[in-house]
Each structure stands twice: as structure tokens, then as C-alpha cells.
Amino acid sequence: MGHAPQLNRRSFVLGTAAIGSGLALGIPFGGPTAVHAADGTLEVNAWVVVRPDETVVVRIARSEMGQGTLTGLAQLVAEELECDWSKVTTEYPTPGQSVARKRVWGDFSTGGSRGVRTSHEYVRKGGAAARLMLIQAAANEWAAPVSECATSKGVITHVPSGRTVTYGKVAEAAAKLQPPADVKLKDPKDWTIAGKPLKRLDTVEKTNGKMIYGADIKLPGMLNAAIKDCPVFGGTLKSFDDSKILGMKGVKKVVRVGESAVAVVADTWWHAKSALETMPVVWDDGKNANVSSESIGKWLQEGLDAAQPAFVGNKAGDVKAAFASAAKTVEAVYAYPYQNHATMEPMNATVLYTAEKCEVWTGTQNGEAVFAAAVEASGLPSDKCEVYKIMPGGGFGRRGMTDYVRQAVAIAKQMPGTPIKLMWSREEDMLHGRYHPVTQSKLIGAFDADNNLIGLHMRISGQSILASVRPEAMQNGMDTVTFQGLNASGEAAIGYTVPNLLIDHSMRNPHVPPGFWRGVNVNQNAIYLESFMDELAHSVGQDPLEFRRKLMTKHPKHLAVLNAVAERIGWTTPAPQGVFRGICQHMGFGSYVAAATEISVTGGNKIKIHRIVAATDPGYAVNPWQIDRQIAGSFVYGLSALFYGECTVKGGRIEQENFDTYPSMTMKEMPKVESILMPSGGFWGGVGEPTICVAAPAVLNAYFAATGKRIRSVPLKNHDIIFA
Template structure:
């Protein structure tokens, strides 16, 4: 159950049209006979995933996008594991989305989100590696005229055991590429892994320390111009007019262009000239009805949805909550809320496009190369065979770069300047104003106890925005957005970890005008706060230990319980903390992984938090690179706690108020303690890593804050509650 954008129906049609076309740049070059597909440098492709050069270098094709999460290295490890090649000779390359379309999606899905990079492609990339190994060994056996069963391979060196003869992958790749691919390949038991499962160093580090890594914003093409853009700051509004005379004579300016019906761009020799002129350009907007919207009106509308009389979608239900609440010996109720958040990737959105009339090419950092390609085809008005997208390193994604709005703009600008490559770069302010924001919700939590302090009912009533309505309406189920119930669902990849005799989880959908998007962790961020802080409230209301209270409800959820127990043990829950130190705990499930956190904090002056220890546990089923998983866990805590303490996007007169990092701040090194990560893969399933742990940091800290102060914070961000880092 994943909720990141898949290809739309339209893109499938485009993809199908492109299949069989002549777009395969770097492929099908007639060097080694018609059967051999070749990489751009002429090296033979053993199969779509594996190219072997004569010097034994193995090029592993990576379809998913690297944005810091380490998927490039992890996927290469999985292929190399089955390939039995020499890891020190592995390099990687991205096939382009145009090539994928032309080759009937031989590389499958390019979309990189929902923590799916590894878990949803591990099976076929491992099989790709295994199949290539079988073909390479077969080629050697054929050459030696010996039975393949007498041959073995280790680190890319093939040995004929009876004779002791050896050869290498590089020497037999040409012959292997001509063989028919095996139909069935067996995969190794992960217990036997020697490359996968190990904390190998990332493959992309050196260039990231020398300034050589090329991000989308760094693209340079001959004759390239630069564009800065402003779209109507009230989303839904239109561009009414602009006064080109207001920037007459501005240095370096080449052209002012309308982009779609809601934006204007200045194209200049340098981006600084473009941006300076754009800032001076007199623009009139037709802001429309949305200009009347403010955070106050949104909050009021959402609050109305908490009324049980209002219609709502049911996401999880067992027993009879209404009756159980009516018969309760005691009821506890609390209302929570979680605001809009912006992704604020370090690299602002950008894309470079070149349109020549019969061809359109785009260079960009995208989490979804196929969606960017589809957008390029659509906006250029050309056929799929005439377009392609070149994927570059992403300066952060976190879900934002799964959208292709900036690709659409870049192509629209390039179309107005045929033959000239134009790089569109958003200012930070544009990036803040035109986000695809983490959705806003409120939640009323109600719990019922019997006379013996047993929890008899839990009612979770969420009111607020649906991501799928905006991003993937085809994934709605009779109007219901199942993603809303992440971590609260009855079963699947994001199942609730508690058994309550009477349970009702529902969603009163309210969709304000700010466009929502998938934001690292997506709906588990707020759902974990709602559920895990309220579980803490229920425990305290009945004078039960928060850990023991949870455990009583988790007997049927052993994997949820295992990660909770792991953090409890590591933080030392059974022994009292040092004087002045307070603990909080939380667990949740998302993206098929089980996660928990325990923290130790101190609070000074009643509101200043210092986080002393953070313990995290994650069970992702299989751990392809434990060191990278630890980095994702720690990084997710920084992202999640930044949102908790400093985040929150607010709306005034229909516009986003926060314009830069001065008003939408992010944690610094001084505020972040070491995260003690427990990676505890239990096997038998494949869970994600990039996102799941993000959701348990905030409730663990909020629960610790209650333990320290007796104050329950139910509203994010903390800066609006006058709570800060010490």
C-alpha cells in the first residue's frame, strides 16, 4: 500500500506510443551484431541492469533517483550481490525515461518516493544481477566447451574448477550479451549476502565533497540563458498583466515571457540578472477567491469537521465505539492539530529545457523521471520519441521533486525561445510560496475506559486535507483517501499497532486551496503524534506507565512491540532517569517498516528543551546497508524535529507567509544530539527506510515534555507554543 504518484493513465498511453520508437540513444548501435545492445561507450549490455566493460568495470543501471537517501548505492549492492562481481569495480548510471519508454519500460518504475526505492524493486534488480551472472558464466563455459556446472564465479573471476582455467567478466561480456536471457533465476538467501547487507561506503561521496557533483541547478549548456519566475502568490490566481517597460534597459535581460496562465518569467544572460529584473518587474495578479483564505478560516473549517455529525470516511473500524463510549466508566478527549509544512529542499526547484521545434530535452533533478518525461511530452506538444529527460543529482527531494510543475514551466519558457537552452531556477522565496505542502489536519481523539482502567474504545476523528485528491485522484476509493489513515489502518504497510475492542478511525475531508504533496513520512507525521501522544494521555489519565499501558494492547502486534521494547531497553526505561531528565516513548508503522523512539530531555525555564538522548529502532525486514539506514534514521529525526519546533506554513490573504529560512527555520548541529539507532531486520518482508522513523521523534519528545512539565502540547509548531530549544 504505497501512495506516491504512479504513472497516470495518460503517461501509459504516451509510453506505449513510444515503445518501439527510435529514441534509444546509446543503444542498438551496430557494433557487435544486431543482438547486442550497447551502452553509450560501446560496452555490451548483458541485460538492462548490467553493462560490463572490457576492463571489468561493471556499470549497474539505476532507475530510481538518488536524493541523499542512498538508494543508488543500495540498489547497486543488490545487483552486485547476485552478479558476484568485484564491488570495487562497480559504477552506476541512470537510463533516461525516454530510453525506458522506448524499451517498453524495461527498467520498470522510475518513481522514487514512499520509501520504495529498494523495497519495491529489490526483486527484479536482484534477478537482473543473477541473470547476468548466469549469462556471463555460460559464456565462459561455452568458450571453454565445458559444462557450465563445472564453472564457478567469485568477484567477477570465472573459474573452470577441474582445469583451474580462469577468465573475467570483462572478457566474456561480449559473448554473454548474445546469449538468451535465462527465464528463471534463483536468488540468494539474504543470510548468504556478502555485498548487500553490509555497511559499504556510498558510491557518490567524493564528488559531493569537491564541488564536482552536478545538480540540476549546476547545468551548463552552450548558449544557455537563465530564467527567474514568479507564479501568482495566491494559488489558483492568474497573471493579469505585467509592465515590461518597468524593466526597460535592465542589464542582461533577453525576454519576458508568460508561463501558463499564472506565471511570468524573465530570461537573461545570468540568473542574477533575471532575478533582479523580475523583482523590479511590475506585475498585476488576478488573485481570485482564494485571496480571502487565511489560516484562521482554514482552522475554523477544519474544526467543524471534528463534529461527529459531519460526514466522514471510515478508514478502520471494529466493535461499536458509540456504544462503548456511552457505557464508559471514564472518557478522555483531546484535540490535536498539525500544520502545513514545506519541503524546503536545500536546492530550490529548477529545470533546464532545450526546445528546437522537433525535439525537446530537459535536464533536472526529479524523483519521478517518467512523470517529468510525460510532462515534457505534454507541454512541448511533441511526440514521445522527440523528447527526453536527463536526470541529475537532487539537492534534496523529500517528496517535492515527485512533482513536475517546474518541468512544465521550463518547457513552456523554452518553447518561447526555440533553439536556446534555458535554465529555470526558482528563488528560495518562490520555492516557499509555490510548495506542495504537507497537508493540514486536526484530530479529535476520544478514549473510553471501563471501571478497571482497561481501554475499551478509541475514536480517532481526523479533519483536513487529502493528498490524493490533489496528487492522485485515481487512487481514491469511492472518494476516500486511504493514505490519510497511515499508521492507523487495520492491516497492510501502515497498520495500527494496538488492539482496542472498539475502534473507529475516520476522516472528515476538508481541502483548502494550498496544494498538498507527499512530504517525507507523509501522513504518519501527524498520525503518530495524534495516536502516540494520546496513548500517553490515556496512560497518565489512568496512572499507568506509558510503556506498560501500550504493551497491554500490543499482544497481537509482535513486530510493533519488538521495536518498542528495543528502544525502551536501550534508553533504560525500567530504571529511573537522572535528576532533571525526563523520558518519552512512541512507536508506529509506516512504509511496511516498524519504528519506535525513546528520548531523554531536560526542560529549563518551563519551556526550553534540551534533547540529551534519542534512541531509534527500525525493523525494515531486510537491511541492505545498515550504515546508510542509520543515517536515514538520524536524518529523518532532524527533518521531523525541525518541523515540530520550527515548521508550520501559515496563510494570510491566500498567500503563504513564510518566505525563507528566517521564518521557516531548520535545526542546526547544536540542537541535534547523537541518535542511537537500532537496526533490527527480522526478515520475511521488505520495508522502507527513508521515511518511517521520522514520525516517532516528535511524539517521543512531546511525551517527554509532558513528563517534565505536566503540560500537554497538542499543537505544532512549538515556536507558536512559546516552546523552543534551550
Template sequence: MNTPQTPDIHSPAGAPFTATRRGFLAGAGAALVVGFTLPHAGRALAAEASFTPNAWLRITPDNRITVVCGSSEMGQGVLTAIPQLMAEELDADWANVRVEQAPANTAFNNPAFGMQATGGSTTVRGHWDVMRNAGATARAMLVAAAAEQWKVPAAECRTEAGQVIHGSKKLSYGALAEAAAKQKPPEKVALKDPKDFKIVGQRKARLDTAGKTNGSAKYGIDVDLPGMLVAVMARAPLPGAKVAKLDDSKAKAVKGVKQVIALPTGVAVLATGYWAAKKGRDALELYWDLGANTGLNSAKVTAMLTEGASTASAVALQTGSADAKGAKTVEATYEVPYLAHACMEPMNCTAWVKPDGVEIWAGTQSQGPVQGILSQVASVDPGKVKVNTMMLGGGFGRRFAPDFVIDATLLSKISGAPVKLIYTREDDMAAGFYRPASVAKFSGGLSADGKATVLNAGVGSPSIMDASGFMKIPENGVDSFAMEGIADHPYNIANQRLAYGRKEPGPTVWFWRSVGHSQNIFFMESFIDEMAAAAGKDPYQFRRALLDKQPRYKQVLEVAAQKAGWGKPLPAGVFRGIAVAQSFGSYVAEVVEVSVNPDGSPKVHRVVAAVDCGMTVNPAIIERQIEGGIVFGLTAALYGKITLKDGRVEQGNFHDYPVLRHHEMPKVEVHIVKSTEKPGGIGEPGTPPIAPAVANALFAATGKRLRSLPFDTEQLKKA
């Protein structure tokens, strides 16, 4: 039996960081901030006479409480959740709380990573103790200042809504700011019992909503600097491609084009504006030598990954007997394609290499690593690299990559001007970083009474760990991203062999929302459903019986089934499917209701999700993230695929890489399971269960198993 513990805080994708000196961690600085009076970086941000007890908090005499957030806001709500954590222990008046985006500085390192970066659904769980301790420390200093002024014991004072109170006497935090700044921070503070929370756990309105609706919020693509040039690149189609022939004369003839610069990753056209740069780029006469990827196509990718799955020898988990057989055998092979991130805001970065340093403006998930990388690109000290973190118009792991900031900085360095590099949608789609394609071969055994007794799986997939440049594949050869969701599945099955077969077809692979769980939960939960069908068991009850030692899995499964009315009649032609998963420390079960249109296309009517993410900060944000994860995963299940022909990606924009439309959106119900466990992540866990839940419902509707994504509607057409 596999009985995984709740995982430790993980990387942008969920696997533990094993940082090396190579790749983009070089020079990034990875000191973990655990003290609350150490970081003096915050003092540089402080107004005169303000109270700045640590890097994350500033209280000014006008009663404004400013929380500085080191994590990137890409829609997941960190600019609200982090202030809620601080404000709770501070006993702040929420109406006076503001938030600022932090500069790149080790003082703002994500405790989960040991560097300033956002990913792996780690912000809240990584900062849960840090921000609470910071708020409690500041509150203790404010109380000490008031007690000293009133000449009373600090223990007799209390705090409430931004005030220190003693009997009938009250002083606001703003009035105490200057005096509190002179207090010595306590070495240890007591944190609140969660039952006493007044701000954490509440549906507070998001602090970034106003800026996003009135246009004052600035994204990377909004940046405009005096003398700035705009760059558009003809990017290398796949890794290893080299320029075989280039004629830039027509590009240089386009009005507004100033320079054409060749980089290792492609050829850039720099102009006075975007359209001139794009026209110039399109006018390039450019021929590529695709090298080893010449002739690469999707059929070859499938063949390579199928071989990897068939010969998988890097064992991630083995229990019981390797030769065990069941009374009945079930076998299935599954496949998923490469997927693009398709962020609504295409990749962009504005860089300005000056004589005394570098300044960039970018929506990045990796400020710390970027600071280290660009110090090398521009040959300056990391402290001379200023990173202005803009709002991110979607991240999903894509903006953890450094490609767009490196190229923008190189272009500024070579051109001598500030440069805004913008990827067109087609550039980003066709030369980007992809969720790995993957093939999984499963075999399972059932006892005579229908219990699962054997589970074998081989997974053929490229390695994200190796592609990342900052993680090392362990000696056992198992890329943990390629196996997460399978190697740590919860089901009580006695005999198992779960193995990885690495294959590298060519395209760059990268972190994608929920990473390995996004494909592996589809594989795992589809196969468990197949075993249930072969056993003649109800798929919900079959799972439930295998979760006797996994109470959190079992609870969300039960809640989702109960709230969805599992087993109760549905309208004619509508059928249910179910799936459950744990990712990033959170447990999610989803039940879907599906029908099939005459043309074979599925219609998802309703999704009922149960989530146990431990202690919660903002239920409204949790609900929105589960909904968003469902949309993301459903889009991939219905439409998502990056295919290859003659060494090039075939997709270019939303016409051939569609996303879920408004009229296709199902009704979504999110039920949060109350928990006293430590917080789990929430940005990604809603994604993994949706594809298998739909696939399982389609089997219930049609009797046909769809084992590859996106769903092949031809198989579902009614005769």
C-alpha cells in the same frame, strides 16, 4: 481490533496508486518491467564488445561493471543500494562496480509504481527481486560462456569476486564479456540464500560520495548551456490567483533582461544570468486577483479543518460498537500546520525545446510522468523527450511534482532558447506544494482496570490524492494519505470509529517526507500517551499490552525501550518519551530524552531508535536515513509552520522557517533489528515517531500536553 498486514508497495506517499488517464500520467507509459532480457535500452549505452544482458548492467572487457540505476539519488543512497543488489547475485568484485544514472525509459520503471519514478521509500523494496534476478541471470550467462570455452559442465563452475572458476582455471568477467553476450539467457535462475550474502547487508561505502565531495557530481542548478537564458518567476501566491495588472517596463530596463513571459502560473523574466533575471522579476509592477483566497488566513484554515474533524463521515475503519463507552473518557484535539519541503537546492529545471524534440536537465523524482507531460507541452512523441536526471539537492516528495519542468519547457518553447528556470527560496517557500494542515479530534474509553476499549477519531484535512492529479479518491470518500497511521494503527482496541472529513482551505497540498504518517503518528501516539496517563499506566507498558498481536511493532518498542534504559534514573531535569510507528513497510520506535530550558524551549539530548525494515542492504545507509528522518521530523516539531495572512503565505526563507542547527542536534543511536522479512522502506520511517516522542517527554517533564505543532514554548515556560 485493527490488525493491519504489512502494506503493499505504495505511491510516493504510501497509498496505493490508482492511476487515471488524467493528470500527469497522461502519455507517461507505465509498462511494468519484469523480464530481464526485454529491455534493449541498455544496449544503446554499451561499449563495443561489452556484455549487456539487460538494461541495468554492462560489463566491459576492462573488467568494469556498470550498474544503471533508474531511481533518483536525493541523498537516500539508491546509487549504492541498487548496485549492491546487482553485485550480490552477480558475485561481482565490488571494487570494480560503478553506477550510472539511467535515462528516462520504460525499461527503468520502478516495479513498485509501473513507471519510472522515485518515492514512497520504494526503490530497494521495489527492486529487491528485479535487480537480484538480473544479477543472477548475468552470472549464469558468464558461467555458461566459461564452461563452453573450457568444455566442462556449467554446474562444475563457480563464481567469486568477478571471476568464473573451475578447478585451477579462472576467467574474469571482463575476459568473458564478449562470449557471454552470445549466450541465451536462462528462463529461470536460482537466487542466493540470504545467509550466503557477501555484499548485501554490508556497510559498503557509498558510490556517490567522491563526486559529491570533489565537486564532480552535478545537480540541476549546475547546468549551463550555450545561449541559455535564466528565468525567475513572479509566481501566483495561491491556486486560482490571476494577474490583475502588470507593468513590465521597469523589468525590461534591467541590463541583461531579454524577455518577460506570462504563464498560467505566473510571470517570468528571462535574462542572461540569474541576478539580472531576479532584479527584473523584482522590478515588475504586478498585482494579483486572489479570487476565492482573498482574505484567507491561518485562523480560517483552523476553523475549516476543525469543522472537518468534528463532522468526519468518510469512515476508514469501524469495529465493535459505535456507541461503546468506557468507564473513563479521554478527549483531545490536535493540530498541525502546512509545511514546506525546504529542499536545500531550490526547484530548478533547464529545458531546451528543439525542432525535433525536448531535452531537460532536472533533479526530478518522476522521469516517466515528466516524459509524458512534456510530450504534451511540446507536442512531440514521448520518445522525443530526453530527461537528464541530475543529482537532487533534497527531494522529500517535492520533486515528484511537475510544475518546475512544465514551466521551464513552456518558457523555452516560447522564447526559442534553452532556459534554466530557478525558483528563489522565497518563491519555493511561498508558492510551493505543502504538507497538508490537519486537525484531529480524538475520544477514547478506558475500562475500570485501565485498558483501552474505545477509540474514535475524526480527521479534517485536504486531499493529497485529489491534488496529485493521478489518483482517485475511492467511493468511500477516504483519502488514504489523510488517514494512514491512524486507520492502520496496531493497537488492540475493541470498539473504534476512525473517519475522514475532507476540507480544502486553498493551498496546494503534496507528498512530504512520510506524508500522512508525519502528522497522524503525532496525533495517534500522543493520544495513546494521554490514555496511558489517564489510566495511571506507564506509557511504554500501556502500549506493549495493546500490541499482543503485533510482534514486529512490539519488538521495536521493546528494543528501543531496553536500549534507552527505560525506567532507569536520568539526570535531574531530563525526562523520557516514547512512540512507535509503521510506515512504508518498516517499523520504528523512538525514545527521546528531553529537558526544558527556562525560556520554555525544549532541549532534546538523545534519541534511541529501533528499526525493523526487514532484510537490509546497507546498514550504514539505514542508520543515516533514520538519523536524517529524525532531523527532518524534529525540525518540523520545533519550528515548522507555513501560515497565511490576507491570502498569502507569510514565510519566505530560513530566517522565518528555521531548520535544526548543529548545536541543537541530539545524540542519535540506531539499533537495527535483524529480520528475514521482505525489505521495507527506509527513507521516510524515521520521521513519524519523533514529534510524539518529544511531546510525550515534555508531558513527563512539565505535566503539560502540547497538542499542536510546532511546540508552543510559551506553554512550557517555568514560573
């Protein structure tokens, strides 16, 4: 027995007036005019197409890049649609279609673990509205009241008579109906498709070589481009001597790309890259030619003690007074380096430009941003541009940027009518990242005579992402994202109550371009705060878990995940001989997360991780299986960053050019992650990023427990600490 429809026929009639307001309210149910899908089928609404063969096509605006969002969003639509999950497939609407239809699919941006959490409501309403329209169409055919109809697995039943009809049979009639004015969404406790550990929809093609990534695009007559941008950020291209390579096999053209880059276009990418490597190029390194990691570090260090101006992210009481009255203070300085996203697939985009049209094929986290970049770079009006999203070989924030798309358009504009695939080499990808920002932090804690923590000052000195990437999002010059996980409230709130608290930021923006890097600023903020919490606990001889708990009584959800990992790791029972534990918690992207580890250390520097326990409370869990995979994967990303992740600057450029100098973890280094998924309901948190940030502090705190040595900078390789 399916769920009875929530609206009667009268509601549908009245609903005709609601389309406009629905759009105005940003509830994209679909337009009043029936629209044909690519295969000619009429769509029921913008989110749902049901083909005559009962295949249900769910439109997905956000980008799949491995995190499972595609499957999760399809589950949410299918849940409300009450269709047969085995018949569900998905498709991406294009940004051009979205613009032409007044952004009926809402935001395409896929970052900040927002794929599900900021679109769940309207995609579910899309599914629910489509279901009501399908019922209405069936009821019309039967001349029966909607209230007598029920749905289950894509079949509509007229309950009194027992007559049935499938969605595919009434989809065309439903498509011509007006959408309902409003729909009621199911209580998540009644979910049968959403909330279930279903398999991904895109797995098979990823196991047989058939999945097409941006790098695999082939168009008739297509040529391939390899590019070199000035290795020193801010430098320019002075000259190049293409006479040396124009006679080489396959080479078609050498083009200047903007002020700072040169590209070789050839029949194959291998020819393009090989020719580019032999071509003499002269750069003007510009004013940043002498910047180094040391000079940046020194500048940031000055910001640790600089008086003002400093942006205040969180404040309570009076830390100065607390420090003045303290029985004891503890101080420490931490640092976090530049890191490259290092997606497995280097950046690439394919562009076909003519005077009439600019088309882009690329793996992207933000189809609309690529569309805007194509419009701007091509100089064509928006109705002459289109973007086709292709599966990206990883994103992690890097593919939210459009620099490589602009380059591809610039090359294609110089060869109108010829499709151009621009692909970066790994070296180009390493040298032209949008790096995890560089910061340092000084923390000072103050205790009263009874060893109560009465004051905490956390000064962050360093780079703002927003200042570079989204300056329009800054508030009076302040980058609020800097304080991720440290805010007084909201989706990235601190989990402790300290009576006198000051968390502030001395912004210093080196010339190396920063970007959103999976986990963003909670990664370093969690290392700083959670390592220091451990330091504070040990400084007064208290158990790190008990020390935290005393400060967390007003933060029950933070405390719940911390308690969960403590219990699972067996915190109160002795660890095996030679094994030591670390624990931490944090909040980011709307989710509460905690981790506990067990490690052993040999020779003082060889770490063996025996256990990792990770807990997350994301409010609702749309697909527990995929969340489990995101948690496990996030530890690979987070621990790779801890052990290996560093891009150093010398002569104004990044020194690491490939995985030999910028390693990433492999099987032998990765222990099993025991995940605890504990959705408490009532809010929607992300799952792709939050748990990364607890990976490092849990290990660092365990390392201190094992050795008595506190590591305050990343990566561990700089301390000669390696995997056992």
C-alpha cells in the same frame, strides 16, 4: 569458491522462449537483442554492463537524492552478479530509453520509501541473470558444462581445470546470449555485498564541488530564467510592465508562463532575478484572496464533529456502545500545520526545445513523470522527448512533482533553439510548495471500571493529498493514504488492539496545494495517536510503556521495536536528576519504528534533548551504515518540523518566504541519535521516512513528563517552547 550456477545449459536453451513472458510478467531481464551502452559496450542485460576493463556499470532506474538508494540498489545487483564491488559504477537509464524498450527498467518513481523495497526482486534477478549469461559465455568458450563453473568477484573459474576468465573478457559474448528463463535469488543470510555497511558510491564528488546538480547545468548558448507565479494559489497574472526592465543589462526577454506566472530570461540568473524583482506585476488574486490559517482552521475544526459523510479507515466493534457503557472517557484535539519541504536546492529545470525535440535536464524523484510532463507541455510525441536526471539537492517528496518542469518547457517553447535554465528563488520555492497537508484530530478514549481501554475514536479532519495529486488513486472518494499508520493491516498498520475502534476522516481540502512530504501522513498520525496514548495512560495512572504493551500483544513486531528502545533508554531505571523520558512507536512504509528520548526543561519552555534512541525493523537491511544515516537525518527533519515547521496562510498565500521565518535545525540543537537496526526478515520495509514520525511524539511525551503540560499542536515555537 563462488556459488554454483543454478541452471544447466539446457535451461539456457529453453530460456530463449522466456524473454517475452519475462517482460510480460514485468521481470525486466533485458531484451533478446543485444543493446549497446552509451560507451559502445554491449550490455549483458538492461541492468548490467561489463566493460572490457572490468568496470561493472549497474543501471539504476530510481533516483538518488541523498537517501542512499543508488548505492543500495547497486549492492543488490552486484550481490547476485558476484562481481568485484570495487569495480562497480552506476548510471541512470533515461526515461526515453525506458519507454523505447517497453519499460525494461520498470518504475522510475522514487517516493514512499519504495526505492529498494518495491524493486529489490527484479533488480536482483537482473544481476543474477547477467551472472548466468556470463558463466554461459565462459562455458561455451571452454566447451565445458556450466555446472562445472563458479564465480567470485568478477572471475569465472572452471573448477575441474582451474582455468579462469574475467567478466570483462566474456561480456560481449554473454550479451549475445538469450537470458535465462528464471533465476534463483540468494538467501539474504548468504549476502556478502548487500546487507553490508558499505560506503556510498557518490561521496567524493560531493566533497570537492564536482557533483553537478540541476542548478549547475551549463549548456552552450544557455540563458537563465527567474519566475514569479501568482502568490495566491489559484490566482492569475493580470498584467506586467516589461518596459521597465527590457533595457536592463543582460535581460533578453520577458514571457508569460501559463495563466498565472511571468518569467524573465537573461544572460545570468542573477540578472534575471534582479530584473524580475523590479518589474511591476499585477495579479488577480481570485476567489481565494481571503483565505487564512484561521479560516482553514475553523473549517477543519467543524470537521472534528461533523456527522457524515466521513470515510472510515479502520473499524472494530462498536465505539458508540463502548462510550455509552464507559466508566470514563478522555478527549483531546490535536492539530498539524502546512509545512514546506524546503529542499536545500530550490526547484529548477533546464530545457532545450526545438520543433523537433524537447530535452529536459532536472533533479527529479520521478523521471517518468518528468518525461510525461515534457511530452504534454511540449506538445511533441514521446519519441521526440527526453529527460536527463541530474542529482537533486534534496527531494523529500517535492521533486516527485513536475510543476517546475512544465514551467521551464513553457518558457523554452517561447525561445526555440535556446537552452533555458529555470531556477526558482528560495522565496518562490517557499511560496509555491506542495505542502505537508493540514489536518486536525479529535480523539476520544473510553475505559471500563477496571481502567481497561475499551473504545477509541480517532476523527481526522482535513486535507487529502491524493485528492490533489493522484485523484485516480482514490477509492470511492476516499483517500486511503490519510490513514497511514492507522490501518488494520498492511504496510502501515496500527500497533494496538482496541476492542471498539473507529478511525475516520472528514475530508476538507483547502486551496493550498498539498503534496507527499517526507514521512507523509504518519508524521501527524503518530503525533495524534502516540501523544493520546500517553494521555490515556496518564489518565488512569499507568506507565505509558506498560499501558501500550497491554494493547500490543497481537502486534509482536510493533512491540519488539518499542521494547528495544525502552530497554536501551533504560525505561525501568530512574532517569538522571531533572531528566524526563518519552516513548512511542508507529508503523509506516512497511517498517516498524519506535523512539525514546530523554530531555530536560528549563524555565518551562527550554528543551534540551539529551538522548534519542530510535529502533527500526525494515525486514531486511541492505546497507546498515546508510540506514543509520537515514535514521539520524530523519530526526533532524522530524524535530525541525516539531519545533519550527509551519507555513501560515494569509490573504490566500503563504507568509513564510525564507529560512529566517521558516527555520531548520542546526548542529547545536541536534543530539546524537542512537539507532537500533533490528531487521527481522521476511518482508521489505522502507528506511528513508518511517522514523521521522516517532521523533515528535517521543519529545512531546517527554515534555509532558517533565512539565505536566500536554502540547497538542505543532510547531512548538507557537507555544514559546524553544531549544535550550
